[in-house]
Amino acid sequence: MGEFRFLLNGKVVTVKAPPCYTLLEVLRYVLRMTGTKEGCARGDCGECTVLLDGEPVHACLTVMTQVEGRSVTTIEGIDPQHPLVRAFVEAGAVQCGHCTPGLIISSYALLSRNPSPTEEEVREAIRGNLCRCTGYSKIVRAVLSAAGV
Amino acid sequence: MEVPLHDVDVLVPKNLTEALRILSERRDIRVLAGGTDLLVQLRSGAVSKSDLIDISRLQELRYIRHSDGYIAIGALTTYSDIAGSDIVRRYAPLLAEAAETVGSVQIMNKGTIGGNVINASPAADSLPPLYVLDAKLKLVSVDGTRAVGISDFYRGYKKLEIRPNELLAEVRLRAMGAGEVGHFFKHGLRQGDAISVVNGAVVLDLDGDKVVNAAIALGAVAPTVVRAPEAERVLKGKRLSEDVMWEASREVLKSISPIDDVRGSAAYRRELSVNYLYMTLWRLAREVGAL
Numbered sequence: 007m008g009e010f011r012f013l014l015n016g017k018v019v020t021v022k023a024p025p026c027y028t029l030l031e032v033l034r035y036v037l038r039m040t041g042t043k044e045g046c047a048r049g050d051c052g053e054c055t056v057l058l059d060g061e062p063v064h065a066c067l068t069v070m071t072q073v074e075g076r077s078v079t080t081i082e083g084i085d086p087q088h089p090l091v092r093a094f095v096e097a098g099a100v101q102c103g104h105c106t107p108g109l110i111i112s113s114y115a116l117l118s119r120n121p122s123p124t125e126e127e128v129r130e131a132i133r134g135n136l137c138r139c140t141g142y143s144k145i146v147r148a149v150l151s152a153a154g155v
Numbered sequence: 156m157e158v159p160l161h162d163v164d165v166l167v168p169k170n171l172t173e174a175l176r177i178l179s180e181r182r183d184i185r186v187l188a189g190g191t192d193l194l195v196q197l198r199s200g201a202v203s204k205s206d207l208i209d210i211s212r213l214q215e216l217r218y219i220r221h222s223d224g225y226i227a228i229g230a231l232t233t234y235s236d237i238a239g240s241d242i243v244r245r246y247a248p249l250l251a252e253a254a255e256t257v258g259s260v261q262i263m264n265k266g267t268i269g270g271n272v273i274n275a276s277p278a279a280d281s282l283p284p285l286y287v288l289d290a291k292l293k294l295v296s297v298d299g300t301r302a303v304g305i306s307d308f309y310r311g312y313k314k315l316e317i318r319p320n321e322l323l324a325e326v327r328l329r330a331m332g333a334g335e336v337g338h339f340f341k342h343g344l345r346q347g348d349a350i351s352v353v354n355g356a357v358v359l360d361l362d363g364d365k366v367v368n369a370a371i372a373l374g375a376v377a378p379t380v381v382r383a384p385e386a387e388r389v390l391k392g393k394r395l396s397e398d399v400m401w402e403a404s405r406e407v408l409k410s411i412s413p414i415d416d417v418r419g420s421a422a423y424r425r426e427l428s429v430n431y432l433y434m435t436l437w438r439l440a441r442e443v444g445a446l
Binding site: 067 | 157160161162163164165167187189190191194195198199207209211212235258259260261262264265346347348
């Protein structure tokens with residue numbers, strides 16, 4: 007059992023977990039923060055996407071020794087009134103909702119470094135996030151609309 | 156059944172020296188870099204469970220440098236680092252192309268070039284560029300340092316020229332010269348994030364539209380990445396005409412021995428290899444004004 011200290015959505019947290027526990031397991035089973043979803047658990051679907059020091063990564067492929075001392079942002083750390091979240095709701099970019107947290111995180115990372123992306127840049131940024139409901143059109147529209155493009 | 160990893164111990168060395176000491180003392184341990192392949196393989200049981208040494212935080216192995224006609228890339232440099240590097244984009248643009256298409260943004264942010272080399276998938280996207288740019292791998296251990304050429308490093312399917320106490324520290328490749336052009340190509344089953352069905356890299360050294368030298372490598376069509384000397388020979392000394400490019404592309408079949416698997420049949424891979432090589436040569440010919 008190891009003890010890991012990191013910044014989670016701006017607050018310092020300390021958790022006890024086996025060192026090979028993934029960040030996804032710690033979020034969902036230790037901290038009971040279930041906003042981050044588990045899809046494939048092998049890096050294909052992007053559902054568990056979180057920001058590690060500001061960059062999107064798979065929480066399912068990140069073990070706790072890789073998190074120690076770093077900053078993690080999950081969907082719980084995004085303001086529900088954030089323009090991106092509102093745009094997803096308004097554009098109807100949410101259907102079953104399972105992919106939504108990961109897509110918001112990937113889009114959030116994109117807009118943080120590129121506030122006015124092209125449609126192609128949006129599609130590139132979310133290419134690792136699978137959605138089996140929407141066909142992506144409304145998701146892309148939501149991100150562009152949040153960017154004011 | 157997923158293999159539980161709760162009892163796996165993860166050692167975190169503070170620096171390279173400590174990492175090498177651990178590797179010399181613990182022969183039963185695996186090196187964890189980005190983890191994008193290793194964790195999947197551990198959980199699926201594709202590799203046996205072992206304790207890990209997590210080197211992912213060793214910043215001293217994360218760099219891209221250019222000097223004396225070479226590019227040196229630290230083993231822990233991520234695909235995102237490589238794709239965004241001005242040095243790589245200028246002196247090895249085909250490696251930047253490979254890094255951009257290796258997987259999703261999430262994979263690019265964690266996966267490392269050293270991990271890709273050591274994981275040794277015949278479909279690894281960084282490998283064809285390393286083969287055509289004559290990469291040398293720097294292996295370090297408590298006993299010292301040695302360099303191994305990329306084609307000598309892979310002795311067969313996942314059979315590597317590396318000792319248990321050695322760590323891959325750096326990948327060093329030839330910087331492309333002024334007359335050289337090249338591209339990476341890849342066929343995946345999904346555009347955004349896929350393992351290659353066939354991939355490859357081409358570098359041509361051109362004098363006008365005449366090929367002075369050619370280097371071609373293909374992946375996912377043999378137990379290791381392979382060079383295509385027959386196809387290279389067809390191109391050398393010739394002008395880039397459609398006939399020459401087709402002849403060279405068909406010659407690639409002599410270098411490959413693909414298998415049927417979940418991503419495609421051997422026959423499909425043979426056809427893809429010929430067609431992708433032709434398309435890549437055609438693209439290069441167009442870019443240099445030869446067509």
